[in-house]
Amino acid sequence: MASAHSSSSEPKPAILAEVNPVDIPRAAMVDNNRSFNWITEKICGIIEEKTPTWWWVLFIIACCTASFTLFGLVYLVSTGVGVWGLANPVNWGWAIVNFVFWIGIGHAGTLISAILCLLRQKWRTSINRAAEAMTIFAVVCAGLFPVFHVGRVWLAWFLFPLPNANAIWPNFRSALLWDVFAVSTYGTVSVLFWYVGLLPDLATIRDRCTSKVKQVLYGFFALGWRGSNRHWRNYEMCYLLLAGLSTPLVLSVHTIVSFDFAISLVPGWHTTIFPPYFVAGAIFSGFGMVLTLMLPLRAVYRLEDLITQYHIDCMTKIVLATGTMVGYAYGMEFFIAAYGANDFEIFAFVNRAFGNYAWAYWIMISCNVISPQFFWFKSIRENTTLVWIISIFVNVGMWFERFVITVTSLSRDFVPSSWGYYSPTVVDIFTYLGTFGLFSVLFLLFIRFLPLMAMAEIKAVTPQADPHHH
Amino acid sequence: MAKKYGLIAKFDTPADIMHAAEKVRDAGYKQWDVITPFPIHGMDPAMGLKRSIVPRFTIVGGTLGFTTGMSMIWFTNAYDYKILIGGKPLFSPMFAFPVSYELTILFSAFASIAGMFIMNKLPMHYHPMLKHKEVAASSDDKFFLYIETADPQYSEESTRSLLESLNPVEIDELDD
Numbered sequence: 001m002a003s004a005h006s007s008s009s010e011p012k013p014a015i016l017a018e019v020n021p022v023d024i025p026r027a028a029m030v031d032n033n034r035s036f037n038w039i040t041e042k043i044c045g046i047i048e049e050k051t052p053t054w055w056w057v058l059f060i061i062a063c064c065t066a067s068f069t070l071f072g073l074v075y076l077v078s079t080g081v082g083v084w085g086l087a088n089p090v091n092w093g094w095a096i097v098n099f100v101f102w103i104g105i106g107h108a109g110t111l112i113s114a115i116l117c118l119l120r121q122k123w124r125t126s127i128n129r130a131a132e133a134m135t136i137f138a139v140v141c142a143g144l145f146p147v148f149h150v151g152r153v154w155l156a157w158f159l160f161p162l163p164n165a166n167a168i169w170p171n172f173r174s175a176l177l178w179d180v181f182a183v184s185t186y187g188t189v190s191v192l193f194w195y196v197g198l199l200p201d202l203a204t205i206r207d208r209c210t211s212k213v214k215q216v217l218y219g220f221f222a223l224g225w226r227g228s229n230r231h232w233r234n235y236e237m238c239y240l241l242l243a244g245l246s247t248p249l250v251l252s253v254h255t256i257v258s259f260d261f262a263i264s265l266v267p268g269w270h271t272t273i274f275p276p277y278f279v280a281g282a283i284f285s286g287f288g289m290v291l292t293l294m295l296p297l298r299a300v301y302r303l304e305d306l307i308t309q310y311h312i313d314c315m316t317k318i319v320l321a322t323g324t325m326v327g328y329a330y331g332m333e334f335f336i337a338a339y340g341a342n343d344f345e346i347f348a349f350v351n352r353a354f355g356n357y358a359w360a361y362w363i364m365i366s367c368n369v370i371s372p373q374f375f376w377f378k379s380i381r382e383n384t385t386l387v388w389i390i391s392i393f394v395n396v397g398m399w400f401e402r403f404v405i406t407v408t409s410l411s412r413d414f415v416p417s418s419w420g421y422y423s424p425t426v427v428d429i430f431t432y433l434g435t436f437g438l439f440s441v442l443f444l445l446f447i448r449f450l451p452l453m454a455m456a457e458i459k460a461v462t463p464q465a466d467p468h469h470h
Numbered sequence: 471m472a473k474k475y476g477l478i479a480k481f482d483t484p485a486d487i488m489h490a491a492e493k494v495r496d497a498g499y500k501q502w503d504v505i506t507p508f509p510i511h512g513m514d515p516a517m518g519l520k521r522s523i524v525p526r527f528t529i530v531g532g533t534l535g536f537t538t539g540m541s542m543i544w545f546t547n548a549y550d551y552k553i554l555i556g557g558k559p560l561f562s563p564m565f566a567f568p569v570s571y572e573l574t575i576l577f578s579a580f581a582s583i584a585g586m587f588i589m590n591k592l593p594m595h596y597h598p599m600l601k602h603k604e605v606a607a608s609s610d611d612k613f614f615l616y617i618e619t620a621d622p623q624y625s626e627e628s629t630r631s632l633l634e635s636l637n638p639v640e641i642d643e644l645d646d
Contacts, residue, residue, distance in 0.1 A: 035611065036507065036610065036611035037610055037611040040507075040610045040611065161542060161546055167551060168551050168553075169546035169547060169550065169551055169553070170546070171547065171553055171555065172543045172546070172547050172565060172566060172569060173547075173555060173558065173565045175568075177569070178568040178569055178572075181568070181569045181572040181573065182568070182572050185572040185573070185575060185576040188576060188579070189575065189576065189579045192579055192580070192583055193579075196583060196586070200507075200508070200609070203609050204507070204609040204610065207605045207606040207608070207609045207610075208606050208610075219595065220595075223587075223592045223593035223594070223595070224592060224593050224594040224595040224596065224597060224600065225592070226505060226597055226599045226600055226605075226608070226609075227505045227506050227507055227508075227608055227609055228503045228504070228505055228590075228599075229491075229503060229504040229505070229506060229509070229510070229513050229514070229517055229519070230503055230517075230519065230590070231590045231592070232506070232509040232513070233514050233519050233522050234522045234524050234585075234586045234589045234590050235509070235586060235590070236509050236522075237521075237522035237524045237525065237586070238522075238524050238582050238583060238585065238586035241524065241525060241528050241578070241582040242579060242582060242583075245528075245575050245578050245579050245582070246575075246579075248571075248575065249572075249575045252568070252571060252572065252575075256568055256572075259568070455507075456507060456508040456509075457508070459507060459508040459611075460508040460509060460510075460511075464483070464484070465484055465508060465510070465511075466484070466511065467483075467484045467485045467488040467510060467511070467512055467513075468485065
């Protein structure tokens with residue numbers, strides 16, 4: 001950390017007077033020059049106000065939707081995995097599609113909190129808290145599918161290297177086991193990172209609480225944080241380290257998820273392009289979901305001064321960039337298949353675009369490659385309704401991407417006699433729909449009880465937080 | 471009558487608190503602290519604090535995580551119950567790498583947070599600052615500096631006059 005007081009006393013380099021550089025205005029992170037107190041009141045006000053009616057309405061709807069997953073899983077456990085539409089040759093149906101979809105959603109949260117922190121992108125401060133919450137809840141939803149896909153869910157602990165009655169250990173050559181470690185590490189580190197970020201804000205709420213119960217609860221979780229600079233010193237270092245650790249983590253998690261496919265021998269899966277292509281797709285879908293969640297919140301809670309047009313611009317541009325990368329990967333897969341001159345590989349890709357699942361392929365292409373291209377235009381980036389609609393397309397498209405990858409390759413594998421057409425059952429559909437309910441329940445609880453934005457971090461990026469501001 | 475913990479001064483802006491901290495540092499005090507609602511850039515040198523040693527915990531955690539991963543995989547798959555699959559070697563750092571990599575990160579993250587908690591002596595649910603009447607302002611938009619009575623240089627008159635010379639908004643006593 002450069003010593004700020006010494007830099008102010010040093011004379012400016014003489015060259016600056018000669019070339020007289022143009023002062024490039026930086027976009028403000030908080031519009032209308034709001035004070036520290038305004039930020040505290042705004043964010044804490046959301047938690048302290050009376051629970052709004054819309055919150056209860058949404059919460060009840062979300063609970064009802066979440067019950068679909070509950071019933072679906074109870075039925076699955078009591079009957080068997082056959083209630084999902086899995087049948088030879090497609091034994092990885094919606095379960096793995098939904099798993100990859102939800103894990104991918106989570107990645108934007110970590111990207112915003114970790115990678116943008118390392119890159120000193122100050123605009124992350126007003127969206128990182130909610131995006132990290134989204135990450136954690138998305139990992140919860142994702143984790144359900146593989147855990148229940150194992151069939152005898154009460155034996156799912158066999159996945160971990162724990163001594164069991166068979167005296168046999170898991171096979172560490174399997175990418176599926178790598179996934180267990182990657183996803184559980186990801187979930188754990190995301191929670192830790194989120195909690196460390198919450199500490200100062202929990203202390204703020206604790207100090208403002210009027211009710212004893214809240215004081216004790218928020219106080220307990222705030223761990224006695226008091227904003228001491230001797231603490232901030234270690235805290236900031238710890239936060240930076242966690243950002244530095246989460247960055248390779250987030251890249252590795254989706255890489256390992258892609259290994260589930262890439263280290264198999266199935267045509268269409270066995271490609272080296274998968275890791276970067278999956279990571280780009282994950283960030284793309286995650287930012288789609290961040291926009292889907294944040295734009296309504298911004299409108300409901302009048303947060304326009306904190307999530308400014310500049311923030312939306314930044315997010316849409318990332319969606320545009322990663323969407324274009326994903327489009328490039330779709331094209332490159334065809335090139336690799338053609339150039340590799342492997343009949344099975346070529347067939348797999350022609351079948352994707354023109355075979356029995358062509359409808360899914362073209363939904364994927366139009367949502368993922370075409371829809372983000374609208375973000376080239378400033379007028380569209382400034383129209384929040386359109387941005388929100390496009391973000392929905394991104395979410396839909398990325399679900400279809402995982403569907404296309406999983407199902408087209410499996411349903412048309414090496415031996416034509418085993419070919420089949422996979423369709424989900426009603427249990428599949430409702431279990432999946434229910435996870436949106438589960439996600440919403442968790443997210444609604446989050447916005448009701450925890451500070452939606454990182455107050456301390458937002459205050460620190462305002463101009464008046466700079467000790468040299470006049 | 472509550473025991474006195476120290477003298478506390480209140481400031482309105484980050485610039486004021488930083489200049490105040492520089493002067494208290496130069497006066498040679500050791501047992502004092504600055505309370506701010508957010509980390510102020512440049513406050514560490516202004517207080518004369520050195521770089522945090524949390525990274526040392528991280529490197530220990532990371533090394534431990536990586537060796538745990540590698541040795542666990544060797545022990546489980548190549549030693550305790552040999553699993554021979556497709557004639558592949560019983561152990562290779564290649565297939566053991568992804569899991570060891572994840573454990574490196576997991577252990578490092580735990581170690582960093584543990585390091586931060588240990589260095590900060592958290593959780594600490596009791597501290598005189600938390601009882602101060604303006605604690606809500608200290609985590610909102612005001613900046614405080616206190617000097618403890620436990621400081622060897624502390625004396626009622628000289629410390630108070632030092633704090634007064636810093637142009638604070640207000641000086642108050644901090645009860646233990």
